[in-house]
Amino acid sequence: MTVSAHNIVKHFGAFTALNDVSLEAQPGEFLALLGPSGSGKTTLLRIMAGLEFPDSGSIRFDGVDVSTRPTRERAVGFVFQHYALFRHMTVAENVGFGLTVKPRNERPTPARISARVDELLSLVQLGHLGDRYPSQLSGGQRQRVALARALAVNPNILLLDEPFGALDAKVRKDLRRWLREVHQTMKLTSVFVTHDQEEALDLADRVVVMNHGVIEQIDTPDAVYNRPASAFVCDFLGNANKLDCTIANGAVEIGGHRIENTAPPASDGLGVAFIRPHEFDVAAAGQPGVPVTLRRLTRTGPMAALDCLTETGALIEMTTIEPPTGLLPGAALTLVPRRVRAYSA
């Protein structure tokens, strides 16, 4: 099912949570809403689910406006960060809940409900835990129960609000891989909210980067990382050194030193340049590039990390596989950026 948001505006008192937001998720697509806290990503998800209502704008499922429909009539599967399982019900009762509350004439027979529950529990690899209570499960298991519960009613779309937010790093990674497999077998249009860029880039078909209630960029993980549309996206995704620069005649100058081979998309004037740590070459002092003083060199496995100070005192962190030998703190170097992304300030 295609899910689309059209010109959504939402205020909480004086705070603008969403300011004219539009997007579309294609059938079977896995979309990530990525942004810092307060960027409006959870609000947008909750508006899609019908748990919040927009001040203006509309939500459409396959082109049909569902904006005024309450949650229970939208057939969305919603997975909460803190699971929101029913604690007094067993795992199997939790999963079957959505089927048992259907109107009497649509409700499957108890035998069919139980068969469906078994099927879902084996999908989430918890087939043997059906008669446990949620309190007897680990966090990762609880979240899988929550997912099975959401899938039981054959939802039109699956919405996940920071689904791995409450889990520790190891479980998070396993569950992420597993969720991608589940999504691939189900082909269900899914939207998930996260503030973890790694999660978004790893899982999603397309990433929606949000900030201050607006969408900064919607693109594939590769595109948002390598071709960020704005300074915010560039800064938010991955580590990048942020340096003041001037843009003149289509070239970037950092501290008065012209950087060759860059094609800034910005117009002339003051700007900010973003250079990722691995996108520098190290050269001897006096070469064209950014002159720096080495402050610290650390080796972590195959990589060496260099902390350098520019002439203006800005810190540059860079990594390289083969640093020049015999470098000591205080040494003068030149850093030659291979790739610069510059935006007007």
Place this chain on the structure above:
Amino acid sequence: MVERSIMPGFGLTMGFTVFYLSVIVLIPLSAVFIKSAGMGFEAFAEVALSKRALYAYRLSFGAAAIAATINAVFGLIVAWVLVRYEFPGKRLVNALVDLPFALPTAVAGIALTALYAPNGWIGSLLAPYGIKVAFQPLGVVVALTFIGLPFVVRTVEPVLADLGPEVEEAAASLGAGRWQTFARVIWPAILPALATGFALAFARAVGEYGSVIFIAGNMPYKSEIAPLLIVMQLEQYNVPGATAIAVTMLLASFAMLFAINLLQGWSRRRMAA
């Protein structure tokens, strides 16, 4: 061998706990039993199971049960409002709930009597319809409802707060209507706490004296509560007689406490998070 523990002071604090509980709780309660044991079963039954006493028990336990039921219903609503909504004056309402705890019960009794007496503000409104509250068993129910309210509100409130709006949203997203959400999700979750609150309010109401004696009218066989009978026995210097009634009530209270503990254990096992 003495087990080494990182927590210091076990011997001292445990000794104090046993001593304290003995002096404050155990010895006075045993004294009641010992006093009444000395009088023989015949004499015990004559006082404790007299017709007048039986009427008093019926009123004490019956009115307490009705009051606790009323509190269970309305206390739940109050707790719901306090947990789920933000509104101006919420802190004031929150403080008001505790007032029956803090207010000297005699003050409550006098205030309620003044209100519900046939010439009082509320009593005069009800009088034309032939409803009499003060100096009737109904007055006892009113007073016991007043003093029992905080027990229900304060036991249900944390459970409701802990339940959070998320499970309701989850139920709604799974297609449950409001009534189904309440009946299937909220009610089972708060039932143990509500039962505990009910039992506490009931236990408190059974033993209540101060607020009731003013409004009850204290007519034998009609609006006389069991604690009053104890006081009357004492006023006649019939200490064994007083303890006979006291023992009967004490056993009933023990039964209540036991039931409360069973309930709490049951809810803890099911809801342990």
